[in-house]
Amino acid sequence: MHTATLFIELGGIVLALGVLGALALRAGISPIPLYLLAGLAFGQGGILPLATSEDFIAVGAELGVVLLLLTLGLEYNAAELVTSLRGNARGGLVDLVLNAAPGAVAAVLLGWGPVAAVAMAGVTYATSSGITAKVLSDLGWIGNRETPVVLSLLVFEDLTMALYLPILTAILAGVSLLGGAITVAIALATVSVVLLVALRYGRFIEAFVASPNSEVLLLKVMGLALLVAGLAQQLQVSAAVGAFLVGIALSGELAHEARALLIPLRDLFAAVFFVFFGLQTDPKAIWPMAGTAALLALVSMVTKLATGAYAARRAGVARAGQARAGIALIPRGEFNIVIAGLAVAAGAHPDLGPLAAGYVLILAAFGPLAARLLQPLITVVARRA
Amino acid sequence: MEIEQTALPGIGLKHEFTTQSGRRIAVVSHRTGRRDLVIYDRSDPDRACEAVQLNDEEADALVELLGAPRIVQRLNALHREVEGLVSLQLPIVDGSPYAGRPMGDARVRTRTGASVVAVVSGGQVHASPAPDFPLGAGDVVVVVGSPESTSAVADILTNG
Numbered sequence: 081m082h083t084a085t086l087f088i089e090l091g092g093i094v095l096a097l098g099v100l101g102a103l104a105l106r107a108g109i110s111p112i113p114l115y116l117l118a119g120l121a122f123g124q125g126g127i128l129p130l131a132t133s134e135d136f137i138a139v140g141a142e143l144g145v146v147l148l149l150l151t152l153g154l155e156y157n158a159a160e161l162v163t164s165l166r167g168n169a170r171g172g173l174v175d176l177v178l179n180a181a182p183g184a185v186a187a188v189l190l191g192w193g194p195v196a197a198v199a200m201a202g203v204t205y206a207t208s209s210g211i212t213a214k215v216l217s218d219l220g221w222i223g224n225r226e227t228p229v230v231l232s233l234l235v236f237e238d239l240t241m242a243l244y245l246p247i248l249t250a251i252l253a254g255v256s257l258l259g260g261a262i263t264v265a266i267a268l269a270t271v272s273v274v275l276l277v278a279l280r281y282g283r284f285i286e287a288f289v290a291s292p293n294s295e296v297l298l299l300k301v302m303g304l305a306l307l308v309a310g311l312a313q314q315l316q317v318s319a320a321v322g323a324f325l326v327g328i329a330l331s332g333e334l335a336h337e338a339r340a341l342l343i344p345l346r347d348l349f350a351a352v353f354f355v356f357f358g359l360q361t362d363p364k365a366i367w368p369m370a371g372t373a374a375l376l377a378l379v380s381m382v383t384k385l386a387t388g389a390y391a392a393r394r395a396g397v398a399r400a401g402q403a404r405a406g407i408a409l410i411p412r413g414e415f416n417i418v419i420a421g422l423a424v425a426a427g428a429h430p431d432l433g434p435l436a437a438g439y440v441l442i443l444a445a446f447g448p449l450a451a452r453l454l455q456p457l458i459t460v461v462a463r464r465a
Numbered sequence: 466m467e468i469e470q471t472a473l474p475g476i477g478l479k480h481e482f483t484t485q486s487g488r489r490i491a492v493v494s495h496r497t498g499r500r501d502l503v504i505y506d507r508s509d510p511d512r513a514c515e516a517v518q519l520n521d522e523e524a525d526a527l528v529e530l531l532g533a534p535r536i537v538q539r540l541n542a543l544h545r546e547v548e549g550l551v552s553l554q555l556p557i558v559d560g561s562p563y564a565g566r567p568m569g570d571a572r573v574r575t576r577t578g579a580s581v582v583a584v585v586s587g588g589q590v591h592a593s594p595a596p597d598f599p600l601g602a603g604d605v606v607v608v609v610g611s612p613e614s615t616s617a618v619a620d621i622l623t624n625g
Binding site for chain 1 (some may be wrong): 473476479512516
């Protein structure tokens with residue numbers, strides 16, 4: 081009986097997600113906002129509350145986060161990260177300061193306290209590298225001169241996340257200043273050691289993981305990622321960061337193959353993750369926060385535009401390219417929800433989840449749309465000038 | 466001409482250059498093996514106005530098309546630089562004793578001192594062919610050497 085209800089509920093959800101994904105594909109937008117909406121509809125206070133599958137979905141959501149970060153790490157290799165850090169540190173810092181500020185300031189103004197401010201800073205800071213990569217590819221912007229700038233900002237953000245997530249985890253766990261400092265030190269040391277190992281001895285890890293059989297490769301990579309994620313969580317460094325670092329340590333042809341194998345898994349569990357976040361959020365709580373979310377989205381659109389313009393100008397890109405760099409950075413998505421999810425799980429302010437959900441709903445949907453709509457306008461203006 | 470190489474983290478590599486007439490062209494090599502031929506806008510040189518996706522086969526075809534006349538051009542340039550050196554394009558005629566045999570059988574370099582630098586076969590240019598390269602009737606052999614040695618090659622290829 082239990083299994084029957086579980087399967088019916090899960091099947092219904094996943095099928096609904098498939099239909100929503102098809103709609104998103106046709107409309108040319110990211111499916112993430114639709115998945116969130118589905119979660120809202122199924123969850124507490126929604127139209128179709130779930131009875132039995134919430135536990136499974138909760139574990140599935142955790143797996144989704146690990147897979148999101150693992151596949152993200154697999155996209156990069158250590159050498160690229162180091163080069164990006166060297167070349168674009170200043171743009172990356174401007175990005176961090178300008179875009180963490182709106183969230184932090186909003187949390188303080190709402191009177192949610194410093195812990196929520198740190199979490200909200202992360203929510204407004206990170207651009208969705210997944211959505212942005214898709215925008216760049218869909219609009220044929222990959223060859224553009226501002227694109228390397230945009231990509232290296234994304235790399236910088238992802239690396240910053242590797243340091244930020246452990247700090248957030250520690251703060252949310254309510255550890256003391258000393259405890260927090262120790263966690264951060266451990267995180268810094270872990271990240272540096274992994275980068276060093278990946279740069280110097282990456283081939284040994286690859287030799288261990290490599291297999292001509294795709295089944296063996298999948299099991300080894302997935303096992304390694306989960307193991308390291310678990311250990312990282314134990315050290316309070318955050319499971320997501322552990323998985324990300326495993327992804328970075330693997331590179332070349334192997335990383336490419338592993339990524340291809342993991343993507344179907346990631347797509348399934350990442351969708352479950354977005355639903356889970358929606359499940360935890362009461363849709364009725366979003367309406368009161370809608371105005372705040374829209375305002376926050378507007379402000380952080382402006383700050384991302386400024387960031388993109390600044391970084392592109394430093395690379396010698398003309399006005400039109402500067403505008404495109406800013407627009408490409410607008411979408412928010414998976415990371416922001418991961419951060420908000422951590423905060424919600426740790427019992428942050430009850431309005432934080434709804435605010436983050438509204439915020440990401442707006443920017444995940446509007447970011448790619450803005451790029452599509454503004455592209456012809458930018459071209460016309462550039463022709464005139 | 467300066468070719469600029471840029472890393473695209475997470476995607477691959479981009480090579481770009483500006484032509485003499487002022488157009489910018491780039492090739493984006495994706496890690497997945499996909500290649501984009503990118504042409505930049507005249508009025509907004511940062512923007513790719515055309516991005517043509519090419520698979521392996523299409524990229525190879527483009528290379529052949531752009532590369533074939535280049536080999537002949539380079540040979541002509543070589544002539545001007547080195548006096549007394551000529552290149553000839555010698556067809557393998559139907560009755561040639563080497564039609565259907567590996568190129569090495571003709572022992573061109575040993576017998577004449579001239580070098581075979583390319584064979585054009587079925588519209589494709591094979592630069593620096595190996596001795597086991599099979600010659601067929603209708604192929605064109607490009608040889609470089611002194612006027613005497615290259616005409617000796619012509620004789621060998623027609624009469625054996």
